[in-house]
Amino acid sequence: MKEVQIAILGMGTIASGVYELIGQEGEKILHRDGIKLNVAKVLSLEYSIDIPEEKKVRDIEEIVNDKNIDIVVELMGGTEPAKTFITKCLTAGKSVVSANKMLIASHWPEIEKVAKSTDAGFYFEASVGGGIPLLRTILDSLNANSITSVMGIINGTTNYILTKMAEEGRDYADALGEAQALGFAEANPDSDVLGQDAMYKLSILASICFHAKIPVEFIHTEGITSITPEDIKYAEELGYCIKLLAIGKRRGEKIEVRVHPTMISKNHPLSSVRGSFNAVFIHGNYVDDVMLYGHGAGKFPTASAVVSDIILAAKTTSHKYMTFQNENKVPGSISFENDWQSAYYLNIEAMDKPGVLAKISSVFSKYYVSLSSVIQKGRNESSVPLIFVTHSANEMSIKRAIEDIKYIPEVTAVKNTIRVEN
Amino acid sequence: MKEVQIAILGMGTIASGVYELIGQEGEKILHRDGIKLNVAKVLSLEYSIDIPEEKKVRDIEEIVNDKNIDIVVELMGGTEPAKTFITKCLTAGKSVVSANKMLIASHWPEIEKVAKSTDAGFYFEASVGGGIPLLRTILDSLNANSITSVMGIINGTTNYILTKMAEEGRDYADALGEAQALGFAEANPDSDVLGQDAMYKLSILASICFHAKIPVEFIHTEGITSITPEDIKYAEELGYCIKLLAIGKRRGEKIEVRVHPTMISKNHPLSSVRGSFNAVFIHGNYVDDVMLYGHGAGKFPTASAVVSDIILAAKTTSHKYMTFQNENKVPGSISFENDWQSAYYLNIEAMDKPGVLAKISSVFSKYYVSLSSVIQKGRNESSVPLIFVTHSANEMSIKRAIEDIKYIPEVTAVKNTIRVEN
Numbered sequence: 001m002k003e004v005q006i007a008i009l010g011m012g013t014i015a016s017g018v019y020e021l022i023g024q025e026g027e028k029i030l031h032r033d034g035i036k037l038n039v040a041k042v043l044s045l046e047y048s049i050d051i052p053e054e055k056k057v058r059d060i061e062e063i064v065n066d067k068n069i070d071i072v073v074e075l076m077g078g079t080e081p082a083k084t085f086i087t088k089c090l091t092a093g094k095s096v097v098s099a100n101k102m103l104i105a106s107h108w109p110e111i112e113k114v115a116k117s118t119d120a121g122f123y124f125e126a127s128v129g130g131g132i133p134l135l136r137t138i139l140d141s142l143n144a145n146s147i148t149s150v151m152g153i154i155n156g157t158t159n160y161i162l163t164k165m166a167e168e169g170r171d172y173a174d175a176l177g178e179a180q181a182l183g184f185a186e187a188n189p190d191s192d193v194l195g196q197d198a199m200y201k202l203s204i205l206a207s208i209c210f211h212a213k214i215p216v217e218f219i220h221t222e223g224i225t226s227i228t229p230e231d232i233k234y235a236e237e238l239g240y241c242i243k244l245l246a247i248g249k250r251r252g253e254k255i256e257v258r259v260h261p262t263m264i265s266k267n268h269p270l271s272s273v274r275g276s277f278n279a280v281f282i283h284g285n286y287v288d289d290v291m292l293y294g295h296g297a298g299k300f301p302t303a304s305a306v307v308s309d310i311i312l313a314a315k316t317t318s319h320k321y322m323t324f325q326n327e328n329k330v331p332g333s334i335s336f337e338n339d340w341q342s343a344y345y346l347n348i349e350a351m352d353k354p355g356v357l358a359k360i361s362s363v364f365s366k367y368y369v370s371l372s373s374v375i376q377k378g379r380n381e382s383s384v385p386l387i388f389v390t391h392s393a394n395e396m397s398i399k400r401a402i403e404d405i406k407y408i409p410e411v412t413a414v415k416n417t418i419r420v421e422n
Numbered sequence: 423m424k425e426v427q428i429a430i431l432g433m434g435t436i437a438s439g440v441y442e443l444i445g446q447e448g449e450k451i452l453h454r455d456g457i458k459l460n461v462a463k464v465l466s467l468e469y470s471i472d473i474p475e476e477k478k479v480r481d482i483e484e485i486v487n488d489k490n491i492d493i494v495v496e497l498m499g500g501t502e503p504a505k506t507f508i509t510k511c512l513t514a515g516k517s518v519v520s521a522n523k524m525l526i527a528s529h530w531p532e533i534e535k536v537a538k539s540t541d542a543g544f545y546f547e548a549s550v551g552g553g554i555p556l557l558r559t560i561l562d563s564l565n566a567n568s569i570t571s572v573m574g575i576i577n578g579t580t581n582y583i584l585t586k587m588a589e590e591g592r593d594y595a596d597a598l599g600e601a602q603a604l605g606f607a608e609a610n611p612d613s614d615v616l617g618q619d620a621m622y623k624l625s626i627l628a629s630i631c632f633h634a635k636i637p638v639e640f641i642h643t644e645g646i647t648s649i650t651p652e653d654i655k656y657a658e659e660l661g662y663c664i665k666l667l668a669i670g671k672r673r674g675e676k677i678e679v680r681v682h683p684t685m686i687s688k689n690h691p692l693s694s695v696r697g698s699f700n701a702v703f704i705h706g707n708y709v710d711d712v713m714l715y716g717h718g719a720g721k722f723p724t725a726s727a728v729v730s731d732i733i734l735a736a737k738t739t740s741h742k743y744m745t746f747q748n749e750n751k752v753p754g755s756i757s758f759e760n761d762w763q764s765a766y767y768l769n770i771e772a773m774d775k776p777g778v779l780a781k782i783s784s785v786f787s788k789y790y791v792s793l794s795s796v797i798q799k800g801r802n803e804s805s806v807p808l809i810f811v812t813h814s815a816n817e818m819s820i821k822r823a824i825e826d827i828k829y830i831p832e833v834t835a836v837k838n839t840i841r842v843e844n
Contacts, residue, residue: 140734142726286439288716308562
């Protein structure tokens with residue numbers, strides 16, 4: 001039996017979940033893992049749950065200078081003062097557990113360097129995929145593989161919105177409003193719906209999959225705000241569903257990383273991930289396809305990941321550090337691909353005149369883009385929708401084809417374009 | 423950098439996969455995990471791939487007595503001589519990695535005792551779920567939770583057959599024949615189709631989930647041989663699909679464990695697990711629902727799990743052992759539930775006479791079984807199919823109701839009964 005003394009920084013939703021979990025499950029954790037967890041100090045300005053007075057502290061130095069504290073759990077969020085506090089604790093030789101995706105995506109190698117200098121541990125399972133056993137599973141259980149691709153639904157808010165749009169025919173604004181009313185989306189939903197939250201998470205996830213630091217600046221990021229019920233209806237008709245995917249692929253030393261709405265086949269396991277659930281689909285060169293599924297957010301699922309990190313930090317006698325092929329912002333031998341291969345869905349509005357389809361098709365063929373499906377809805381109206389799904393082609397070729405198509409006189413609008421993963 | 427010397431026992435498909443994987447991925451594993459893997463000896467009677475002569479051994483003592491061998495990988499299968507060989511190697515202080523589900527399900531505490539006596543490690547990730555990161559994920563990443571239920575598709579052969587039946591309307595014999603032709607089923611398919619393979623795996627999986635040894639004798643096991651295209655058609659109509667599920671549930675000190683064909687909602691993530699893929703759906707009291715999905719068998723996916731165990735065994739300085747609440751065949755405070763709660767699908771054939779439905783319904787109500795769906799197909803024939811889905815009720819009550827229904831004069835047959843999980 002080993003007793004560890006823990007300090008928690010912050011007392012928001014996740015932190016109170018961690019405090020409650022340790023209180024309620026502590027005896028069983030002691031039996032199962034031989035570790036007795038004791039929350040000795042909590043640093044916060046406000047306390048939403050009952051914490052004994054003697055545990056409350058207001059000054060980080062009380063934690064940094066307390067020789068009895070073994071593990072510090074940072075759940076404040078944001079860059080500062082979290083970064084300063086983490087650095088102080090690691091410098092003092094305390095292991096740190098954090099769920100702070102933005103901080104880790106932006107300052108990870110820097111923080112690891114401090115941890116290494118004092119042999120302290122730095123763990124952040126909860127920063128991506130909430131309760132899903134994800135980062136450690138990749139590092140410890142898929143480590144016989146070189147991972148060649150990762151595709152994830154790693155933002156629950158957008159998946160909730162897209163699920164409501166698909167299953168109940170709602171439009172974007174309506175589904176967003178419901179998500180906000182139910183607490184699945186924030187009052188200002190930008191970070192989620194514009195793809196930033198997924199971008200930070202993909203930076204961490206892809207870095208771990210590919211053993212190379214992926215700075216967020218290299219991640220192409222698009223949100224879901226332009227997805228319409230019409231797109232979802234056509235996707236359905238074509239056998240696809242639309243998900244906000246975070247995608248990373250590696251071929252040799254070339255890496256591509258992108259977050260955008262994506263059509264995937266209804267037979268793909270990711271398409272069965274509904275509502276606020278998250279899932280990550282990984283391809284390794286030996287294990288082939290693996291998917292990990294669960295709650296990507298929420299008080300107790302996230303606390304579950306944080307506490308498993310605490311147990312690991314407590315059990316580990318010699319902490320491991322990442323062996324990146326490159327440093328932050330210094331790609332080294334790694335290069336980032338912009339002209340990736342992707343198939344495309346195009347929703348075009350054109351005048352109902354003979355020869356339009358031929359004109360559009362000839363533009364595609366000019367750029368060596370071949371077509372997989374065409375739907376022409378012949379209505380008795382002046383303009384008709386034309387839906388195309390291309391085969392896989394270079395991103396740049398597709399973009400150029402779209403520009404040319406816009407100049408065809410009979411084309412009244414390119415209403416939307418969405419990438420397709422097969 | 424740490425170099426480890428490995429001996430492999432057996433040279434079948436998985437073993438050759440392990441040998442090839444180490445040869446091809448060894449450099450990258452060294453970079454990623456700091457471990458240099460060297461296969462020093464291979465014990466086999468036959469070699470399907472090229473192995474240098476100096477590595478081939480015929481006598482287990484050459485491995486047991488070789489002080490340089492750190493890790494022994496047992497891939498012979500079967501109980502003997504595998505058990506004797508493993509025991510000898512553990513006694514000599516060598517860590518053992520095995521994928522031998524039958525041996526582990528039947529003799530695990532006994533083998534762990536030997537391992538403990540010499541501080542050797544005993545690892546068997548590949549024994550359940552093939553390449554899926556499963557057992558270690560439960561132990562190391564879900565360890566903040568008490569797991570209350572586990573439901574798995576852990577036999578690829580039966581899932582392949584049921585998928586073919588559902589998607590292509592084949593009958594059982596036809597789908598089995600195709601599975602055999604493609605190598606997904608063996609010439610004698612009994613161990614798979616009668617549920618035994620899943621039973622051994624569930625014994626290991628549930629023991630790890632519940633921290634209590636689950637002897638195979640306590641697992642209620644039924645196979646898929648009685649599933650008909652008609653059942654699948656009605657399941658579809660009711661919004662379900664049929665899977666062979668391995669189910670474990672724990673409530674306090676009561677555990678229920680069972681393997682049988684099961685109807686699950688088409689919206690359940692397990693219903694999207696098609697073909698020979700496997701998946702395990704876990705409910706923890708804090709993390710809520712988690713699913714782990716991938717290849718449950720096959721040369722390289724299984725080798726991926728074996729090699730991750732080898733790396734773990736090599737990195738670990740102080741091996742961990744299971745902390746079961748009970749010993750093998752000695753349940754201790756644990757008891758096993760036979761009268762579990764389950765909903766049921768019943769396919770009944772009855773004469774097309776007035777009052778039949780009332781008679782059957784009154785039997786259900788006598789045993790306090792309430793109904794969730796009834797489908798009566800009124801054809802102009804002497805007998806009509808009547809399909810019932812009950813709400814959840816005690817297994818024993820349903821069984822008694824079925825017995826009574828058989829005695830209703832107008833009931834010509836109870837054609838099939840299948841449990842339903844909601």
